[in-house]
Amino acid sequence: MIKLQFPGVVAHALRTFWGPILPSVIKVVLTHRGAAKAKYGAGGWAKIRQAVTQLAKADKSRGITTRFFAVDSASDATRVGATKIDSPGDSAAIKATIDHIYSAWSPAYLVLLGGPELLSPVTLSNPLWTGNPDDDPDQFVPSDLPYACDAPFSSSPADYRGATRVVGRIPDLIGLADPAVLLTQLAAATVADALIRPHPAPVFAVTAKVWRGSTQLSVGKLPDVSGAVHISPTEGPVWTKSALAAPLHFINCHGSEFDPIWYGQLSPNNWDLPHAVEAARLPGMVAPGTVVAAECCYGTAHWPPAAANGQASVGLSYLLAGATGVFGASTVAYGPPSANEYADVLCRLFLEEVLGGASLGRAALSARQRFVQGQTYLDPTDLKTLGQFDLLGDPSLQPFVANGAAPHNAVPPAASPRRAAPKAGRRIPQPTVSAAVLARRTTLSALGDALARSTTASNDTARNRSGLTHARLADLLGEYIPESVRIRTFDSAGGIDTAARAAGAGAALAKGLRPTTHVAFVPATRGRPKAVVVVREHPGGEPTVRVAVPR
Amino acid sequence: MNTQTVRGTVRIKQVARGSKAEQSTAVLITPERSWLLRRSEGPSFGVDPELAALDGHEVTATGYAGTGVFLLSEPVTDVT
Numbered sequence: 001m002i003k004l005q006f007p008g009v010v011a012h013a014l015r016t017f018w019g020p021i022l023p024s025v026i027k028v029v030l031t032h033r034g035a036a037k038a039k040y041g042a043g044g045w046a047k048i049r050q051a052v053t054q055l056a057k058a059d060k061s062r063g064i065t066t067r068f069f070a071v072d073s074a075s076d077a078t079r080v081g082a083t084k085i086d087s088p089g090d091s092a093a094i095k096a097t098i099d100h101i102y103s104a105w106s107p108a109y110l111v112l113l114g115g116p117e118l119l120s121p122v123t124l125s126n127p128l129w130t131g132n133p134d135d136d137p138d139q140f141v142p143s144d145l146p147y148a149c150d151a152p153f154s155s156s157p158a159d160y161r162g163a164t165r166v167v168g169r170i171p172d173l174i175g176l177a178d179p180a181v182l183l184t185q186l187a188a189a190t191v192a193d194a195l196i197r198p199h200p201a202p203v204f205a206v207t208a209k210v211w212r213g214s215t216q217l218s219v220g221k222l223p224d225v226s227g228a229v230h231i232s233p234t235e236g237p238v239w240t241k242s243a244l245a246a247p248l249h250f251i252n253c254h255g256s257e258f259d260p261i262w263y264g265q266l267s268p269n270n271w272d273l274p275h276a277v278e279a280a281r282l283p284g285m286v287a288p289g290t291v292v293a294a295e296c297c298y299g300t301a302h303w304p305p306a307a308a309n310g311q312a313s314v315g316l317s318y319l320l321a322g323a324t325g326v327f328g329a330s331t332v333a334y335g336p337p338s339a340n341e342y343a344d345v346l347c348r349l350f351l352e353e354v355l356g357g358a359s360l361g362r363a364a365l366s367a368r369q370r371f372v373q374g375q376t377y378l379d380p381t382d383l384k385t386l387g388q389f390d391l392l393g394d395p396s397l398q399p400f401v402a403n404g405a406a407p408h409n410a411v412p413p414a415a416s417p418r419r420a421a422p423k424a425g426r427r428i429p430q431p432t433v434s435a436a437v438l439a440r441r442t443t444l445s446a447l448g449d450a451l452a453r454s455t456t457a458s459n460d461t462a463r464n465r466s467g468l469t470h471a472r473l474a475d476l477l478g479e480y481i482p483e484s485v486r487i488r489t490f491d492s493a494g495g496i497d498t499a500a501r502a503a504g505a506g507a508a509l510a511k512g513l514r515p516t517t518h519v520a521f522v523p524a525t526r527g528r529p530k531a532v533v534v535v536r537e538h539p540g541g542e543p544t545v546r547v548a549v550p551r
Numbered sequence: 552m553n554t555q556t557v558r559g560t561v562r563i564k565q566v567a568r569g570s571k572a573e574q575s576t577a578v579l580i581t582p583e584r585s586w587l588l589r590r591s592e593g594p595s596f597g598v599d600p601e602l603a604a605l606d607g608h609e610v611t612a613t614g615y616a617g618t619g620v621f622l623l624s625e626p627v628t629d630v631t
Contacts, residue, residue, distance in 0.1 A: 116552075133578050133585045134564040137619030174552050256595035257620040263596065271597030298618075304552050307591065307615045307622050331618050 024065040025433045026105050027396050029055070030098070031113035032088035033070035039117060039172075044179035051186035052113070055394075058190045063433040064109070064396060071097050071119070080104040088114075091122040095146055095153045102150070102165065108437050109361055109396040112144060112169040114182065115302045119169075121330070122146040124157045124387045127380035127460050128519065128532065130486065135521040136384075136532070136550075138331040142302070144169055144390040148365065150445075151452060156460050157387035158494070161378060162452025163368040164445040166361035168325070168395030173312055175304035184320055189394040192289060192324060195247055197400045198425040200226035201355060204239075204246035206276050207231055208253050208265040211551075213338035215252040218348045221340075222250075223355060232264020232276035239277075245287045247399065248351055249318075251277060252335070252344070254551060255296030258303050260311040262296045268337070268529045279317035286321040289427070291354050291399045292328070293347040295335060295551045299328025300392050315392060325360040325393030327367075333388060334381055334532060334548035341546055342385045346371045350389075357402030361395020362440065369447055377456035379517040379534050380490055381548060398431055456495030458517050462488035468518040468535060476535060476545050479525060490517045512539055554624050556613045557581050561588060561627075563606035577602035579612060579621050586621035588612070605629065 029052055037045045049068070056066035070076050071094060077084040082100035085093040101107065112119050121142040128136040146153065148167040149160045170189070172181045203225045207215035209232060216229050227246055230236065232253065253276045254263040260279035266272075292315070294300070300315040311317075315326045327350045333343040340348070349370045353363035368386060375382055467489035474481045492514045518535040534546040559581035577588040577599060591614075593599040608631045614623040 131585065132564075133587045133619060134576050137587045139584055140618060142618060254596065256589075257617040258589070258591075258615060258622040259595045261595075271594075273596050301618065303617060304615065307624070309591075 023435070023438055025063055025437050026107040027059055027064050027066045027109040027111065028069050028101055028105065028107045029066060029111045029113050030069045030071060030101075030119065032072050032085065032118050034072045035088040035118045036114060039177050040179045041177070044177070047179050048182050048186070051183050051190070055186050055190045058430075059396065061432070062396075062430050067105070067107075069101065088118050089116070089120045091120045091146075092153045094119055095122065098147050099150070099152075106441070108166060108433075108441050109359070110147065110165060110167045111394060111396075112147065112167065115169075115171040115174055116142070117174055118172065121302075121390070122153070123155060124160075125155050125460050126331070126384055127157070127458060127490065128384050130488070130521070136332055141384060141387045142330045143387045145368070145387050148368070149452075150449065157383040158378065158457035158460060160387065161372050161455045161457055161494070162448040162450070163365055164448030166359065166365050166395050166441070166444075168361045168364065168391040168393050170394060171302065171316060171319070171392055173305055173316060174302055175306050181320065185393075188288065188322060188324070189397060192394070192397050192430055193427045194398050194401050194430050195289060196424050196426050196428060197355065197357070197402050200224045201248060201400070202246040203227045203248045203250055204243055205229040205250040206236060206253060206262075206264075207251075208263065208276065209233060210265045210268055211252050211335070211337055214335055214340060214344055215250070217338075217340050218252070218344050219250060221348055222351055225355070233266050233274040235276075236264065237261070237275035237278045237281060239281070239285070241285050244285045244290075247287065247290055248354070249290060249292040249294075249323075250347065250351060251292065251294040251296060251299075252551065253277065253296050255294070255298045255314070257298045257301055258307040259298075260308045260313055260317065262294070262299075262314050268527055269524050277314055279311055279314045282314070282317045282321040284321070286318060286323055288322040288324075289399055290318070290323040291351070291360070292318050292323055292326040293351050294326065294328040295333055295343040295347050297329060297332045297551050299333070300326055300390055301330050319392060323393070324397050324399055325391060327364060327389060327391050329388045329551075330390060331384070331388045333385065333551045335551055336546065336548050337528065342381055342548055343389070343551055345374065346385055346389050354399055355402075357398065357400055359396055359398045360391055360393050362444070364389075364391040364395070365444055365448075369444065369451060372451050372455055375455075376538070377492055377495065377515045377536075378458060379536055379546075380458050380519055381532060381534050381546070383457060401428065401431060453498055454495050456492050456515060458490040458492045462490050462519070465489075466518065467516060473518070473520060473533070473535065476543060477522070477533060477547070479522075481520070481522060485520050485522055487518055487520045490519065492516065514539070552615060554614055555616055556611060557616070557621075558609070558611050558630070560607070560609050561602065561605040563603050577605070579610075586616065587619055588621050588623070590623045607631075
């Protein structure tokens, strides 16, 4: 792997003397201007546009060239060879425009400005949807993942297994025409600083009591962090400002659509859920620059505050209270009660990358890639997990500078180039980016391409007939499976097929190597709520069983 | 996202049947698709007795149609 890192002084010299011949680190801020004007009025839009200009100025001082792009502008579309878009809900056209932008400019960062009313996410199919909302309630999965992939537009999450792009969304609120929502976030991104990583880095972690084993495992795997895992019940929802001051928040609680509260849980089948985190309590309590990874169902879902008496969701409220980024799920997310799978893994990988000094967007991209790399193949629950987690926040912001030293790519002040490095735990201006960013993008793009080609994934739809009997599932799970439980069997494709072709073998060999997945939603038992059981079978191998519950 | 009005059937799914934690989940089934059904003033999880009382009833429901939840913004009209 080629890794270019220039010391700050060298980077500064490169920019000063050879700047014109160095490629730019480009950030594109994308929105539907017409929809924004219609929502906020000409005056409101003018303020938002001015705030984008201020952000671009701040970015320039950070070494980033920021370009505003209106997807409904014919002249903007012409600049990249695209066609202007009429509807902000036309996600296929938005995806096509973004693909053109990447072909023309290869931006290092892409910002989706606004929520679904300004730029719709892509509506992905949900392989876990059975038609019965008591199994998995989400018929579709709204997702920004397709915008982070080179793959052509489709509604299949399996087509987006190879993410290559750094993407984040600065959202607004559905049905609320107050420009302050965007202005607050844009202003925060404009003045955002970075934290010289303390050793250990404090983490504010909250878990539903029933999942404390899983959460403690996740937090325990984070490198060099401190802080107890708070357990609900009995802790929360009133938190002290000092507890919330931790720069990283890791939340593994229940969430629900149209509900501005995240919940704990005492025992598996006790549904009298205590409040763990309340959106209404966040203003004035969250430290600027906080980064949140939330496993909660619907943690970053876009829904109108009018549905909750005017209160925005917890995820959006975090951003409005000063958080820099929230990584969360648009729909029902899954993880086992005591082990780590699915949402647990993706959220932990995101925080690992943030702690390592990645920008928010690169952390999201690397987490997606590492999540895919970590699986022998992607089962239907993997695919939903991959598609449902998005980053809210400016993807170019770097929350942590690693190693307690001066940022490797920071430009030292001209008057004191040899000034001592700031101490761990101190806040400093956002590091100035360098050509190292472009080198990393090349590597990440190549890795994403390789994952797209080499990763096997389950099909979106199940076979007509199950490939696993109830008796066999009962054997594997060690409990009785009622005949009313529907077992669905998914074949898989990709990856293995490529390998077989490369080996000169035909489709028959590939078929013989493909893994199969059996998925069943099983009823609650005394010690466990209803759960999704995933049986993964490789030809010739012993099946493995994963049991996951909705977060 | 505006509220919308749909017509469908409320079904109550029994979860953890026979256990201490037996509970009901309300589902709204329309010709197009099905949602978990919730009242804005009702619980997000667990039993909502008011909805449980509508098992098998055809209703007209007005509210927010989300990804997985239909959130009632008005009381349902029982048209059975």
